[in-house]
Amino acid sequence: MQRTQLATTPLGATGLEITRVGFGAWAIGGGGWEFGWGPQADDESAAAIHRALELGVNWIDTAAAYGFGRSEEVVGRALEGLARRPYVFTKASLLDDGTGRVRHSLKRDSILREAEASLKRLGVDAIDLYQIHWPIPEGDIEEGWAAMAELKERGLVRHIGVSNFDTGQLKRIQGIAPVETLQPQYSLIDREAEDEILHFAEREDIGVIVYSPMGSGLLTGAITRERIAAMPADDWRRSDPRFTEPQLSRHLGIAARLQEVADFYDTTPGAVAVAWTLRNPAVDGAITGFRRPAQVDPILAAANLELTDSDITLIEGRS
Numbered sequence: 001m002q003r004t005q006l007a008t009t010p011l012g013a014t015g016l017e018i019t020r021v022g023f024g025a026w027a028i029g030g031g032g033w034e035f036g037w038g039p040q041a042d043d044e045s046a047a048a049i050h051r052a053l054e055l056g057v058n059w060i061d062t063a064a065a066y067g068f069g070r071s072e073e074v075v076g077r078a079l080e081g082l083a084r085r086p087y088v089f090t091k092a093s094l095l096d097d098g099t100g101r102v103r104h105s106l107k108r109d110s111i112l113r114e115a116e117a118s119l120k121r122l123g124v125d126a127i128d129l130y131q132i133h134w135p136i137p138e139g140d141i142e143e144g145w146a147a148m149a150e151l152k153e154r155g156l157v158r159h160i161g162v163s164n165f166d167t168g169q170l171k172r173i174q175g176i177a178p179v180e181t182l183q184p185q186y187s188l189i190d191r192e193a194e195d196e197i198l199h200f201a202e203r204e205d206i207g208v209i210v211y212s213p214m215g216s217g218l219l220t221g222a223i224t225r226e227r228i229a230a231m232p233a234d235d236w237r238r239s240d241p242r243f244t245e246p247q248l249s250r251h252l253g254i255a256a257r258l259q260e261v262a263d264f265y266d267t268t269p270g271a272v273a274v275a276w277t278l279r280n281p282a283v284d285g286a287i288t289g290f291r292r293p294a295q296v297d298p299i300l301a302a303a304n305l306e307l308t309d310s311d312i313t314l315i316e317g318r319s
Helices: 044-054 069-077 107-122 138-153 169-175 196-204 225-229 248-264 269-277 292-306 309-315
Strands: 008-010 016-018 021-024 059-061 089-094 094-096 101-106 128-132 160-163 182-184 209-211 285-289
Touching: 016 269, 021 044, 021 292, 044 069, 044 292, 059 069, 069 089, 089 107, 107 138, 107 209, 128 138, 138 160, 138 169, 160 169, 169 196, 196 209, 248 269, 248 309, 269 285, 269 292, 269 309, 285 292
Parallel strands: 021 059, 021 285, 059 089, 089 128, 128 160, 160 182, 182 209, 209 285
Antiparallel strands: 008 016, 094 101
16 A cells, blocks of 8 residues: 655654544544434445555544444444554543433443443554543543543553543543543634643643544535535534534635635645644644545645745734
8 A cells, every 4th residue: 555755743742653634533423423424425434544544644533422333333344454554543431322412421330341342343452542532521530531541551542641621620630640642622713722721731741633623624615505504414513603603604714715825835725724733833633534535635735734924824814
């Protein structure tokens, strides 16, 4: 399998060297659950994974919650038999409540059961990075984190991290075991991470991989009002405030500015949006979601795209 040379960087202090862009497997969990993306063909998902690996991507981020196991199963089948597999990252703490909606659990026994199920679905002996998906219930984060540390001690996972935690929550659990990685939401339309958490992670040498760097599609240049109206009923974005007015007009304006920069570099707005997140010194990698092979090539340019200060001024709408 021929591989291209994508820029890489250390993931915090984990010892893992990751490509600046990774494969995000949220959308390949398909529809039929609370945060689904509508119908998805598993063969297209597998083909998208193979294309990303062919182009040099060396990590995949998924979660047990994505389609309640479906995403992990697809990832496992796609990696089966590969001579060289990528790093596999996944997450725990969101469970099916029996109606297609999520319920949260950070209880030790629940985390341990989730890990065993994920290992089986993914077809691996150990998960390269295991993460708490959400710090809910907040009163149980210490118990959940202790369970993650136990899994690492048992060799079932190699590294442990968290997603969606704030600074106070990180400080609470650091005494139990070092927090190796953090996964916050970060994009041009959601910059809250800049206020504190990214600075904290950088000071503490916590590896950072950001999710939704393209605003769940809003910054790709492919989203229009008509496309939103035509989204399947089980695509969570239809009812998200970011995809409706008054926020929508603002976000489409950002996408238009991204298009201007993309035209200069002969690339795509989505690649520029991802490159913008990678410019932050705290960010090691960006999780980019792909549902079809054709979506992969235009975005991976972000791994090697170096934006200038004037690009940033234009993108951010500053005069």
